[in-house]
Each structure stands twice: as structure tokens, then as C-alpha cells.
Amino acid sequence: MTVDRRRSATVLLGLLIGMIGVLFSAGPASAHAALVSSDPNNGNIVPDAPNKVTLTFSESVQLIPGKIKVLGPDSSRADAGEPTVDGTQVTIPLRSGGARGTYLVTYRVVSADSHPVAGTITYSVGAASTPPSADVAAETRVDPVVRAIIPIGKYLGYAGLVLLVGPVLVLALLWPQRLSRRGPGRLIWTGIGLVVGSTVLAIWLQAPYTLGTGLLDVRVGDLRDVLGSTFGAVMLVRLAVVVAAAFLLRPLLVGSGSESRLDLALLGVLGVAALATWPLTGHPTASPVAGVSVVLDALHLAAMSVWLGGLVMLFAFLLPRANARELGAILPIWSRWAATAVSALIFAGVVQALIEVSSLSGLFNSAYGRLILVKVGLAAIVIAVAAFSRKLVKDMSAEESPRVLRRVVLAELGITAVVLGVTAALVQISPPRSAEASQTTQTDTTVTRTLTDKSMSLQVDVYPATVGNNSMHLYAYTPDNKPQPVVEWKATAALPAQGIEPIEIPLLRITDFHAIGDIALPQAGEWTFKFTARTSDIDQSTFTMAVKIR
Incomplete structure (x- = not known):
């Protein structure tokens, strides 16, 4: 009993180390639309x-x-x-x-x-x-306490997946019949508790997060609004799936032998459904290829959960308690599982990063891209350690002590706990594709100027301010901001630096004080526009402005 508790405490210590990764890597929560x-x-x-x-x-x-x-x-x-x-x-x-x-x-x-x-x-x-x-x-604003707790809650959810998916798989397919299931059972119940607790916490936090209020300023109506949203619906599905899985897991955890193949198949279906709820409330749903991103993210989570959860079972229970004959049968199978999971992790992670980062500059010039690089670096170290452990498995005879292998597995767990922390921070940071979208606004290509003299104020709109077809709106006002009737409008555009003489812009009078025109500007550069507004037979105003056309 004491030994099992010590091993469980070691695993929880690894999770605590990962939480430190969350705290150090989490930046301000950013909006992901623009x-x-x-x-x-x-x-x-x-x-x-x-x-x-x-x-x-x-x-x-x-x-x-x-x-x-x-x-x-x-x-x-x-x-x-x-x-x-x-x-x-x-x-x-x-x-x-x-x-x-x-x-x-x-x-x-x-x-x-x-x-x-x-x-x-x-x-x-x-x-x-x-x-x-x-x-x-x-x-x-977003309340700073709420902003800080959100990635911690996400990390606990990922940790719960690790302690649930991998251990269940090992217990169902690799666990020696003679060994007690009490320790793994506690680990799996801990995973269920973490997933349920993180989901309830996420529902609570979503209210102040979206409203910009404090952590405790949540009313019943706010929670009702959250549960009525897409986010709330996905969270409720996650809770329902996990609770259903908990009932099916009971025979497996006590080792009664009453679990059937149908139960195991249903557990597999519920596992896939639960994993899908994570990408359905994150970046993948807003991806340019949402369907592909959701599948890739679910695959990424599944591979992570199988690999890390299996490592936890290996380190905490199988290596210390299984005999040489049992390990000789278990370790080669586990090694193949790990290799497959790592391959899936690399494939899904690389493709997702390419979709979210979208450009090489985004990889180095954004917080999201730099965290991706940190995650890749840590993952490379873990993969190298995993390769060494697989080599140990192949070279180790059944009589040799697995003590060295335990140390290697512990190193893998320690590093991947921090990787989980970085992942929890990543989901709170706006990807570069969102930042690029926010820069391509319509106002970036629209020029609005107000030109004045002692008798008139002229507002000029030119859009888009780029080479090609351009539209122009002219509005005339008196000095006290009342519409100024204009009898006749004239306008020209010139590019002196390129030797382009003034080009007349045809103008159409829409109202007494509003005229529109169109012109095709052939080259980029500093164009000079000249406007004349005649208000009577003897009164007129002339204005000049320079506009940079891209």
C-alpha cells in the first residue's frame, strides 16, 4: 500500500513540474479572431x-x-x-x-x-x-486571475487524459493477471477526476472570461448563457462521455473478469468521442481547414495520452512489480506502441503547426511560433530518450534489472510534463494566421483626408489606395460643418516623380455637396491630387493633397 502511494506521489510530482511549465510559458490570453x-x-x-x-x-x-x-x-x-x-x-x-x-x-x-x-x-x-x-x-479587458487560471485548468485536463487513456489501454491489454489492479485503479480514477474537475472549471471560467468580469462575479444567468453556447454544449458532452466511461470501467479496474469485448469496444468509442471535445473548443475549429485540423488535433491528443499514460504505468507499476518473464512479453509490445504513438505525434504536430503558423516569419516573430519551437526542442529531447529506452528494451535480457530503464522512463515523464504545460499555454495564444488576418483590414487600403480653407471644408475618400481601379468620394462642408452646395467639381491626379502629367478624373455630382469619381492609377508612388469646387459664378476653392499609392 505504501509503495503504491509513493509511486502515485511521484507521478503527481511530475504533473506539478508540468504546471510550472504552464506558469512560465503562459502569456496574456489573446483573441483568436480579428x-x-x-x-x-x-x-x-x-x-x-x-x-x-x-x-x-x-x-x-x-x-x-x-x-x-x-x-x-x-x-x-x-x-x-x-x-x-x-x-x-x-x-x-x-x-x-x-x-x-x-x-x-x-x-x-x-x-x-x-x-x-x-x-x-x-x-x-x-x-x-x-x-x-x-x-x-x-x-x-480580461480579469488577470481568470487569465492565469485558464491554462492551469487546461493543463489539468490534459493530465487527466494521460492518467486515463494510457493506463486503461495498458490495463486492458498488457496487465499481468496475477498483479493487483488497486494502484492503477486509483491512477485511473484520479484521471477521471481531473478531466471532470477541469471541465467543470472550464465552464465556470468561460463566464468571466467572455464577460470580462472577476472570478467570483458569476451569476446563474451567466452560466446558463455559457451552457447554451457551442462551448457549453461540447463541455456537457465531455462530462456525459466521461461519466458513461466510468461505469464501463468498473469491471476492468477491479479485475473481476466480467468485462466483455463489447464493453471494451464501447470504451474505445467513448474515448474517441471524449478526445474530439478538445479540438472542438480550440484553434482547430477556426482553422482554414477545420475538418482536417480537428482530426489531427484529436490524433495528437490520443497519441500523447497513449504514450505518456503508458509510460506512467510502466514507471509506477510494471517495472517495479512485474517479473522478468512478464516484462519480456510486455516491453516489446509496449515499445511498438510507443513508436507508433510518437510517429503519430510528430505527423499531427507538424501539420497542425504548418496550418496555424502559416509562414516562416510567423514561426520566429510571434509568441505562438516561439512556443512551438520550444515544444519541438523539448519533444526532440524526449524522442531521443525514448529511442534510447527502446534500445534498452531490445538489448535487455529477461534476467537483467530494469532499474536503468526506470530512470530513462522517469526522464521522459519529467520532460513531457513540461511539454504538456507548453501545450496548455499554446491554446491561449493567438496563432500568427489570426494576427495576419487583423492586418488585412479594409481601412489599411482606404485614405480619408479633410482639407480646409477659409470658406470650405472638403472631405476626400480614396479606396483602395493601391494600383488599379480606384473610387473617390468628395464631400463639401461650410466652416461650421453644414453641407456646402457645389455647382461644379473638377479633379486631377499626377505622379511627378515618374513623369506622369495630371490626369483628369471624371466626377459625377450625386447631391448638392457630394460627388464621386473613378480612376485607374497605373503605378505605385506618391500621387498628387488636385480638387476644385466652384460654389458660385465667382467663388471656388482649390485643394491639393499627396497620397501614397501601393
Whole structure:
């Protein structure tokens, strides 16, 4: 009894070492979707108050009740009714007759991989003004305590998988009949407890994580909203599968011999279902090839659980307690299992990294990529140690003591515990593909300028500011920001550095103060635009601006 407890304590110590890896490698939790465009565009000045605001994200999102607001220039609510979502697009209806000035849009939604996405944009009607006052930080923050506990909870879930999947497989297929199953049974029940506990913790944490509240500021309604989301549904499935598996495991754990092949087959099905719940609430669901990523991630988790869980059983029970004849039969089979699991780990891990990192620069210039490199380095060490242990298995005679092999297995467990910690941190960090999506926004290729003289203010929108076909909008206002009727518009574009003389831009008068035009700009460079707005037979204003066309 005391020996079994000592071995179990050693395994739990390894898990504690891995948790240190979580604490050292976990950075700030980051949103994994990105706002790629908005209408009106961020920072734009529009001539008339729109009847809605549209936000477009890089992946599908879910709404959080009460977490999307539009504030008018006087800081009063300008939105009307509840926003709606259609895949990647969120539409916010606005009150009619909005005042002139700058509006503030604050948003907080949940991305496809269960992480909150929060931020702000501004737009102005007629002319810019002082932005509305609002506690933007409170609207977009994540409580630091919640942020710190989430990766620890994920790590405990991974540890539970390790103590559940691998030990069950060894107990069902490799365990000598004469040995007691009490110690492995405790280990497996510990794994079940860790998976259940981490799942319940994840459901609780998801409420303050998405709402930006404190750890203990969770209400019944908040939990109800979580359970009604995709994340909550997946967590409930995980709990149901694990509880069902626990009932089927009882005969196997007591060694009564009453377990049937059907029971073992059902356990296998439940194991696959449980493993699938991890990628369904993480990065794979938001991958460009979601189906492939979900399968690869489940394969990665299965291989990890079989390999590490088998190592735990080998170190804690089989090597100390099995005799030479039993080890001679068990170790070669285990060696083949380990080789297969490691091969699956490498294959699934490499392909997943290629999908998430998406570029060589992302591997070195992002926190996600650097953690991938750390994980690869640690995995390489573990694989080298595993290769040495397999060589020991082949070379060891049945009479030799497995003491050296135990030391090697312990080294494997210690390093892989830290790898688990790095993995738990990785799922909280935005992959480079999300960062790249956030940089390809519509506002990056739109130029908005306001040009003024003593009698007129001219707003100019040019989009996209790239080589090719370009559209232009011109809006005229009086010095006190009222629409200024224009009798005639003229505009030209020139690129003096490349010897391109002024090209006339055809303009179409839409309203008294609004004109549009189109031009095909043939080359990149610093283009000079000249605008003339005639307001009467004798009055006109001329403006010039330089725009960098890419």
C-alpha cells in the first residue's frame, strides 16, 4: 500500500513540474479572431448618419448579451435594438437622425475557438469631434486571475487524459493477471477526476472570461448563457462521455473478469468521442481547414495520452512489480506502441503547426511560433530518450534489472510534463494566421483626408489606395460643418516623380455637396491630387493633397 502511494506521489510530482511549465510559458490570453473590416470604416467621416454599423471578423463569432454598444457624440446610446450575427458579420441597428460628430463602437464577441474578441472603432458624421467618454478598458479587458487560471485548468485536463487513456489501454491489454489492479485503479480514477474537475472549471471560467468580469462575479444567468453556447454544449458532452466511461470501467479496474469485448469496444468509442471535445473548443475549429485540423488535433491528443499514460504505468507499476518473464512479453509490445504513438505525434504536430503558423516569419516573430519551437526542442529531447529506452528494451535480457530503464522512463515523464504545460499555454495564444488576418483590414487600403480653407471644408475618400481601379468620394462642408452646395467639381491626379502629367478624373455630382469619381492609377508612388469646387459664378476653392499609392 505504501509503495503504491509513493509511486502515485511521484507521478503527481511530475504533473506539478508540468504546471510550472504552464506558469512560465503562459502569456496574456489573446483573441483568436480579428476584426477585418467595418462599415463605416474605422476613423472615417461620413456625410450622413448611417442606419446601421457592420463589423466583419476573420472567423464566425457568437454574440454576448449587452456587450456591443454604439455611443453618440454626447455619450448617449446610439444603437437601437439587439445586434444580429450571420457567420462572420455582426450588424448593429442605429437610431435614426443621429447627431453630427464622432461615434464610438465598443464590441465583445466570442470567436469560433471560444475566445473573446473585444475592441473599439470610431466613425464621424459630418465632421470629427471629441470621442464619447466611456470606460473602454473595462469593456475590453480580461480579469488577470481568470487569465492565469485558464491554462492551469487546461493543463489539468490534459493530465487527466494521460492518467486515463494510457493506463486503461495498458490495463486492458498488457496487465499481468496475477498483479493487483488497486494502484492503477486509483491512477485511473484520479484521471477521471481531473478531466471532470477541469471541465467543470472550464465552464465556470468561460463566464468571466467572455464577460470580462472577476472570478467570483458569476451569476446563474451567466452560466446558463455559457451552457447554451457551442462551448457549453461540447463541455456537457465531455462530462456525459466521461461519466458513461466510468461505469464501463468498473469491471476492468477491479479485475473481476466480467468485462466483455463489447464493453471494451464501447470504451474505445467513448474515448474517441471524449478526445474530439478538445479540438472542438480550440484553434482547430477556426482553422482554414477545420475538418482536417480537428482530426489531427484529436490524433495528437490520443497519441500523447497513449504514450505518456503508458509510460506512467510502466514507471509506477510494471517495472517495479512485474517479473522478468512478464516484462519480456510486455516491453516489446509496449515499445511498438510507443513508436507508433510518437510517429503519430510528430505527423499531427507538424501539420497542425504548418496550418496555424502559416509562414516562416510567423514561426520566429510571434509568441505562438516561439512556443512551438520550444515544444519541438523539448519533444526532440524526449524522442531521443525514448529511442534510447527502446534500445534498452531490445538489448535487455529477461534476467537483467530494469532499474536503468526506470530512470530513462522517469526522464521522459519529467520532460513531457513540461511539454504538456507548453501545450496548455499554446491554446491561449493567438496563432500568427489570426494576427495576419487583423492586418488585412479594409481601412489599411482606404485614405480619408479633410482639407480646409477659409470658406470650405472638403472631405476626400480614396479606396483602395493601391494600383488599379480606384473610387473617390468628395464631400463639401461650410466652416461650421453644414453641407456646402457645389455647382461644379473638377479633379486631377499626377505622379511627378515618374513623369506622369495630371490626369483628369471624371466626377459625377450625386447631391448638392457630394460627388464621386473613378480612376485607374497605373503605378505605385506618391500621387498628387488636385480638387476644385466652384460654389458660385465667382467663388471656388482649390485643394491639393499627396497620397501614397501601393
